[in-house]
Amino acid sequence: MKPTKVPLxxxxxxxxxxxxxxxxxxxxxxxxxxxxxxxxxxxxxxARTPTDNLLQGVSDGEWAGIPVGxxxxxxxxxxxxxxxxxxxxxxxxxxxxxxVAHIRQLGAAVFGKTVTTEFAxxxxxxxxxxxxxxxxxxxxxxxSAAAVAAGIVPLALGTQTVGSVIRPAAFxxxxxxxxxxxxxxxxxxxxxxxxxxxVGFIARSVNxxxxxxxxxxxxVAIEPDxxxxxxxxxNTEVGxxxxxxxxxxxxxxxxxxxxxxxxxxxxxKSVAQLRxxxxxxxxxxxxxxYWTGIDAMFCLLECEGGAIHxxxxxxFPERSSVHLKELVEKGQxxxxxxxxxxxxxxxxxxxxxATQFKGFDAVLTIPATGEAPEGLAFTGDPVFCxxxxxxxxxxxxxxxxxxxxxxxxxxxxxxxxxxxxHLLRTGRWVELSLPAA
Amino acid sequence: MKPTKVPLxxxxxxxxxxxxxxxxxxxxxxxxxxxxxxxxxxxxxxARTPTDNLLQGVSDGEWAGIPVGxxxxxxxxxxxxxxxxxxxxxxxxxxxxxxVAHIRQLGAAVFGKTVTTEFAxxxxxxxxxxxxxxxxxxxxxxxSAAAVAAGIVPLALGTQTVGSVIRPAAFxxxxxxxxxxxxxxxxxxxxxxxxxxxVGFIARSVNxxxxxxxxxxxxVAIEPDxxxxxxxxxNTEVGxxxxxxxxxxxxxxxxxxxxxxxxxxxxxKSVAQLRxxxxxxxxxxxxxxYWTGIDAMFCLLECEGGAIHxxxxxxFPERSSVHLKELVEKGQxxxxxxxxxxxxxxxxxxxxxATQFKGFDAVLTIPATGEAPEGLAFTGDPVFCxxxxxxxxxxxxxxxxxxxxxxxxxxxxxxxxxxxxHLLRTGRWVELSLPAA
Numbered sequence: 001m002k003p004t005k006v007p008l009x010x011x012x013x014x015x016x017x018x019x020x021x022x023x024x025x026x027x028x029x030x031x032x033x034x035x036x037x038x039x040x041x042x043x044x045x046x047a048r049t050p051t052d053n054l055l056q057g058v059s060d061g062e063w064a065g066i067p068v069g070x071x072x073x074x075x076x077x078x079x080x081x082x083x084x085x086x087x088x089x090x091x092x093x094x095x096x097x098x099x100v101a102h103i104r105q106l107g108a109a110v111f112g113k114t115v116t117t118e119f120a121x122x123x124x125x126x127x128x129x130x131x132x133x134x135x136x137x138x139x140x141x142x143x144s145a146a147a148v149a150a151g152i153v154p155l156a157l158g159t160q161t162v163g164s165v166i167r168p169a170a171f172x173x174x175x176x177x178x179x180x181x182x183x184x185x186x187x188x189x190x191x192x193x194x195x196x197x198x199v200g201f202i203a204r205s206v207n208x209x210x211x212x213x214x215x216x217x218x219x220v221a222i223e224p225d226x227x228x229x230x231x232x233x234x235n236t237e238v239g240x241x242x243x244x245x246x247x248x249x250x251x252x253x254x255x256x257x258x259x260x261x262x263x264x265x266x267x268x269k270s271v272a273q274l275r276x277x278x279x280x281x282x283x284x285x286x287x288x289x290y291w292t293g294i295d296a297m298f299c300l301l302e303c304e305g306g307a308i309h310x311x312x313x314x315x316f317p318e319r320s321s322v323h324l325k326e327l328v329e330k331g332q333x334x335x336x337x338x339x340x341x342x343x344x345x346x347x348x349x350x351x352x353x354a355t356q357f358k359g360f361d362a363v364l365t366i367p368a369t370g371e372a373p374e375g376l377a378f379t380g381d382p383v384f385c386x387x388x389x390x391x392x393x394x395x396x397x398x399x400x401x402x403x404x405x406x407x408x409x410x411x412x413x414x415x416x417x418x419x420x421x422h423l424l425r426t427g428r429w430v431e432l433s434l435p436a437a
Numbered sequence: 438m439k440p441t442k443v444p445l446x447x448x449x450x451x452x453x454x455x456x457x458x459x460x461x462x463x464x465x466x467x468x469x470x471x472x473x474x475x476x477x478x479x480x481x482x483x484a485r486t487p488t489d490n491l492l493q494g495v496s497d498g499e500w501a502g503i504p505v506g507x508x509x510x511x512x513x514x515x516x517x518x519x520x521x522x523x524x525x526x527x528x529x530x531x532x533x534x535x536x537v538a539h540i541r542q543l544g545a546a547v548f549g550k551t552v553t554t555e556f557a558x559x560x561x562x563x564x565x566x567x568x569x570x571x572x573x574x575x576x577x578x579x580x581s582a583a584a585v586a587a588g589i590v591p592l593a594l595g596t597q598t599v600g601s602v603i604r605p606a607a608f609x610x611x612x613x614x615x616x617x618x619x620x621x622x623x624x625x626x627x628x629x630x631x632x633x634x635x636v637g638f639i640a641r642s643v644n645x646x647x648x649x650x651x652x653x654x655x656x657v658a659i660e661p662d663x664x665x666x667x668x669x670x671x672n673t674e675v676g677x678x679x680x681x682x683x684x685x686x687x688x689x690x691x692x693x694x695x696x697x698x699x700x701x702x703x704x705x706k707s708v709a710q711l712r713x714x715x716x717x718x719x720x721x722x723x724x725x726x727y728w729t730g731i732d733a734m735f736c737l738l739e740c741e742g743g744a745i746h747x748x749x750x751x752x753f754p755e756r757s758s759v760h761l762k763e764l765v766e767k768g769q770x771x772x773x774x775x776x777x778x779x780x781x782x783x784x785x786x787x788x789x790x791a792t793q794f795k796g797f798d799a800v801l802t803i804p805a806t807g808e809a810p811e812g813l814a815f816t817g818d819p820v821f822c823x824x825x826x827x828x829x830x831x832x833x834x835x836x837x838x839x840x841x842x843x844x845x846x847x848x849x850x851x852x853x854x855x856x857x858x859h860l861l862r863t864g865r866w867v868e869l870s871l872p873a874a
Contacts, residue, residue, distance in 0.1 A: 303773035303774070303777060304777060306773075306774065307773070307774050307777040307778065307781075310774070331773060331774065332772070332774060334772065334773040334774075335769070335771065335772060335773060336740035336743075336744070336768065336771040336772060336773050336775065336776035337740070337743065337744050337747070337768065337769060337771075338773065339773040339776060339777070340740060340741060340744040340776075341744065344744075
């Protein structure tokens with residue numbers, strides 16, 4: 001059997017369909033064929049919409065015929081919503097999370113529910129890395145990253161509480177964005193930690209995630225100007241306009257000794273390429289207090305996640321992982337004062353970050369320590385994502401290289417709170433300035 | 438010496454000044470004369486703007502010549518901001534809280550800083566009840582309520598975390614409103630409990646507080662339509678339009694045995710008068726779970742207030758009251774899970790209240806157990822305000838009668854979250870339908 005071709009990416013597919021060059025049904029069938037080929041070994045989906053339903057359900061709209069992968073922590077009116085937990089194995093909610101309803105309203109289809117770790121915490125699902133089945137795809141948005149990387153869907157929704165969009169996207173060689181805290185609607189998403197949870201987008205280019213973000217972001221924004229990109233007409237092949245050559249703050253972190261030589265070399269090479277194209281890249285560090293934010297973030301997560309899951313662990317001990325039990329135990333030991341101190345630090349540093357980043361278009365850093373770890377038990381160290389989740393700052397990852405084992409390596413860009421539009425434009429410049437990874 | 442006349446109320450004064458019937462300077466001087474007469478025994482002010490500065494500082498604007506009392510917990514660029522604590526006895530902040538800046542921008546003047554209990558918690562200041570100096574004015578917004586009741590200022594800002602606007606307003610026979618949580622800007626206000634703190638308005642009529650609320654409310658409202666009243670032209674003597682005869686839910690509470698016979702009789706009489714004018718008043722009760730909200734409210738207050746004040750108590754034990762020390766001790770003993778359970782209940786019941794109140798324009802209840810208690814040590818039981826502060830629902834009090842000792846008794850109206858405009862219109866109908874108290 002001849003291997004299937006990778007269907008067009010999100011932006012290109014919507015244009016081809018709008019211009020009548022591709023029928024929605026043909027596009028959907030290409031995606032189904034791709035899934036039929038890759039999914040038996042990939043295990044990216046918990047449940048899929050039957051192909052007949054997909055083809056018959058095509059409706060009008062800017063995204064007519066676009067199949068979207070929905071992380072299985074997000075409510076959909078049909079298919080199961082298992083939250084990655086055997087406790088909810090048979091749960092069919094009968095309603096859509098508002099962001100899913102919005103996706104359907106655009107004419108797009110729910111292609112399927114993608115594998116998440118247990119409640120978006122640590123216990124992994126069955127998904128493998130599309131580049132090497134012996135390696136993790138990362139988590140918790142494992143299935144979303146893998147399905148996009150395998151070319152099954154042009155867009156998937158993920159969620160990030162610590163590093164759950166950026167890390168799997170980087171491990172799977174695709175583009176992921178976690179916008180500013182609050183910038184994307186998260187109603188109908190099973191919470192892990194209310195002061196940290198974000199919904200994110202995974203696609204195959206910066207242009208594609210920017211397009212998704214711009215349509216699906218929260219419309220009741222406090223400072224709308226800073227997060228809105230102008231809409232792109234359907235009759236153009238050109239995506240969002242890149243920024244001019246940016247000034248990038250190349251971040252040193254206290255965890256740089258965890259980074260692999262390959263990842264360091266890939267970053268050095270990318271920086272040289274970006275400088276050659278005109279970017280200014282300067283070494284940069286943050287005050288030490290910022291790095292205490294990672295402990296504070298775990299405090300919030302243990303308190304909020306523990307409070308949410310104490311009932312699960314109590315009522316269903318045999319269907320709760322040791323990771324979940326440990327989260328509850330840690331949360332139980334936390335005082336209200338500890339919790340409030342962490343919230344206070346979060347608010348203070350979120351506001352302060354814009355001052356620290358002043359003079360730069362974005363902070364440049366790594367998304368993970370290196371390639372995806374071997375085995376499926378551990379989805380990887382989220383330390384290079386954690387601070388941006390704590391602060392609620394917009395973060396974007398894109399692939400830059402492959403490891404010796406052929407696994408993807410990426411970079412990450414960060415901007416001040418609610419500077420999402422500028423981050424995406426800067427990311428587009430970076431993407432256009434680097435050779436395809 | 439002939440006693441001074443009570444200067445016009447807020448709405449009437451602004452109209453008289455705009456129409457050239459009263460000069461801003463004359464109005465200010467009437468208020469100064471009133472203060473000079475009453476303040477020596479009232480002790481409503483911590484600091485006053487010198488009269489020359491008031492008269493010379495008159496600027497253009499809808500509120501030109503209007504003197505406003507600012508609770509001494511709210512930042513002002515001159516005068517002290519003591520927060521009611523000896524720790525801050527000499528603090529001059531040099532900047533205005535945004536709501537104070539807005540008041541000045543309207544042409545109004547900061548008449549003075551009004552007495553608050555220590556950090557808006559329990560330790561009282563020196564203010565006495567304007568109707569009987571042997572009785573408390575209530576708290577924590579003691580000076581704001583007393584200054585308005587004494588006719589010194591037509592408007593004062595207060596804050597409410599449990600019952601700190603409604604209770605003193607009721608004890609002093611004036612009108613107070615605490616709008617929906619988040620509906621009035623509170624930046625620059627020293628916090629007591631972030632999830633409970635509200636800024637409120639105290640004036641001499643519903644029309645006056647509605648007018649102040651409408652100009653000074655948060656302009657970035659999530660559901661602006663429900664909190665906005667149409668502006669009233671400067672050339673009209675008519676205030677906000679009252680609702681039609683309302684349907685009122687007359688609330689039974691588990692604390693009704695604390696209510697004095699006088700307060701009960703006053704309410705019965707008011708209800709009869711309102712019914713005679715066409716209101717439908719039905720007995721009403723809430724599910725028991727609502728009343729657990731009062732314990733949850735104290736949990737939030739102990740955690741958030743305790744976390745804020747632990748440094749004060751540690752560094753300045755001799756300048757911190759036993760009440761403040763007790764707050765910190767109670768907060769220290771709280772777990773993060775207890776805190777988060779209280780926040781969860783708050784969010785759930787805030788949303789549910791609209792369902793409970795369905796079919797009614799407002800809930801009718803009492804603002805306090807009865808007249809202001811004797812003595813200054815205890816500012817009164819806040820139990821009839823606490824639930825509305827916990828839920829963040831808009832609350833309005835107005836005077837309805839006098840006790841045998843000549844002290845004011847009031848009623849309180851409550852509406853669902855962000856139904857502020859309708860509450861004020863309903864309150865205006867009630868005010869116009871009752872004989873002057």
